[in-house]
Amino acid sequence: MKQTALITGASNGIGLELAKIHAQKGGDVVLVARSEDKLAQLAQELTTEYGVKTWVIAQDLSAPNAAQAIFAETEAQGITVDILINNAGFGGHGRFFERELVKEQQMIQVNITTLTELSHFYLKGMVERRRGKILNVSSTASFLPGPLQAVYYATKAYVTSFSQAIAEEVREFGVTVTALCPGAVATGFVEAGNLQDVDAWKNAKTPREVAEYGYNAMIKGELVAFNEAKLKFALEWVIPFLPRKMVLKMSRKAMEKSK
Numbered sequence: 001m002k003q004t005a006l007i008t009g010a011s012n013g014i015g016l017e018l019a020k021i022h023a024q025k026g027g028d029v030v031l032v033a034r035s036e037d038k039l040a041q042l043a044q045e046l047t048t049e050y051g052v053k054t055w056v057i058a059q060d061l062s063a064p065n066a067a068q069a070i071f072a073e074t075e076a077q078g079i080t081v082d083i084l085i086n087n088a089g090f091g092g093h094g095r096f097f098e099r100e101l102v103k104e105q106q107m108i109q110v111n112i113t114t115l116t117e118l119s120h121f122y123l124k125g126m127v128e129r130r131r132g133k134i135l136n137v138s139s140t141a142s143f144l145p146g147p148l149q150a151v152y153y154a155t156k157a158y159v160t161s162f163s164q165a166i167a168e169e170v171r172e173f174g175v176t177v178t179a180l181c182p183g184a185v186a187t188g189f190v191e192a193g194n195l196q197d198v199d200a201w202k203n204a205k206t207p208r209e210v211a212e213y214g215y216n217a218m219i220k221g222e223l224v225a226f227n228e229a230k231l232k233f234a235l236e237w238v239i240p241f242l243p244r245k246m247v248l249k250m251s252r253k254a255m256e257k258s259k
Contacts, residue, residue, distance in 0.1 A: 004053075006030040006074065006081045006122070008061060008114075009088030011038040014137060014185060017211035018085055019046065028053040030079060032070060033088070034060050055079060061088050062106040067117030080129075083218070084122045086115040086159075087137045091152035093255070104151045111155035119166065119177075127173045134177045135218040136163045140226065142181060143235040147252035160224065167223055176221035180214035183228050 005022045009015035011033035019029050023046040031039045036058035043054035057073050059066050074081060089111045092103055119134060126132025139153075142160035146153025160179045167177035184204040210227055217225030226232035239247055 002026060002028060003082035004028040004030065004080060005083035005085055006032065006070075006079075006118075007085040007087055008032045008118070009137075010042065011035045013087075014182075014207045014211050014214070015085070015087040016042065017207045018087060018135075018215055021211055021215050022083070023050040023052045023054075026050065026052065027083075028055075030055045030057060030074060030081065032057045032059055032061075034058060061110045061114045064109065064113075066109075067114045067121060070118065071121040080125070081122050082126075082131070083133045083135070084118060085135045085137070085218075086118060087135075088114070089137065089155070091149050093148055093257075095148065096150045107151055108155060111152070112158050115159065116162065119162075123166070123170060123175065126175045127170055130174045132175045133218055133221070134163075134166075134175075135214060136160075136177065136179050137214065138163065138179045138181050140181050140183045140228075140231050140235060142179075144239055144247055144251050146255060147248060148255040153251075164223055176218070178214075178218045178222050178225055180210070180217065180225045180227075182210045182214070182226075183231050185210050 005019075005027055007015050007019050007022070007029060010019045010029075010031040015033070019031060019042065022029055029046060029052065031043055031054060033039055036056065039056040039058060043056050046052055047054050055074075055077065057070055059070055090107060092099060092107060096104070115136060119136075123132070123134070136159050138159040139156040141149070141153045142156035144153070160181060163177050163179035170177065182205065186204040186206060205227065213227040214225060
């Protein structure tokens with residue numbers, strides 16, 4: 001059965017690669033991001049190369065009514081969303097008290113609020129049809145506090161926790177929810193978040209690597225998916241047993257920029 005996936009943040013990075021992967025498998029795609037031109041170009045490429053249906057919804061996900069507008073558009077066009085991929089998100093480097101509050105508020109809106117609202121809107125239909133999948137792109141950052149990226153780390157902690165909780169709620173209805181928790185990824189996220197020269201991104205994975213891992217984990221219905229085994233081991237079996245102050249110092253050091 002051909003399935004339609006709605007992907008946020010589809011104009012670049014992991015989202016763009018997820019759209020390509022789904023289209024390669026013959027699935028139709030609803031592409032969501034701010035840049036209508038980029039989305040239109042991608043939609044044309046996917047339709048031409050793979051013969052799939054594509055829809056473009058240009059929407060600023062930091063707007064308070066973004067999720068409602070996206071859902072209303074798919075309803076108006078009679079699109080059944082079988083797979084929801086909440087990929088859009090961004091971070092920001094610096095001390096919390098020195099950063100612009102509006103940027104932190106926008107981060108919370110995109111990373112938490114819009115993701116939550118989209119999940120709510122589309123889960124209802126999935127539960128009724130007794131099939132469907134959600135992939136929430138979280139981060140290994142969700143497993144510890146993040147000095148110099150305090151709000152970003154906190155938003156991802158929400159995403160990982162929320163994903164697991166609703167996964168259990170909808171399991172009996174044949175619906176799965178997967179939290180993808182990659183480490184550093186070489187995307188526009190780095191420049192947008194002012195993360196150039198941060199040590200943690202020196203050995204970043206490619207968007208394609210992460211997208212393929214996450215897509216396969218979603219198809220399998222995995223609960224939490226780590227694409228890096230060493231990070232998974234450290235976060236699950238080492239970090240939880242260390243003193244909190246030590247963890248904070250380690251986390252901060254990872255986010256500090258090279259002199």
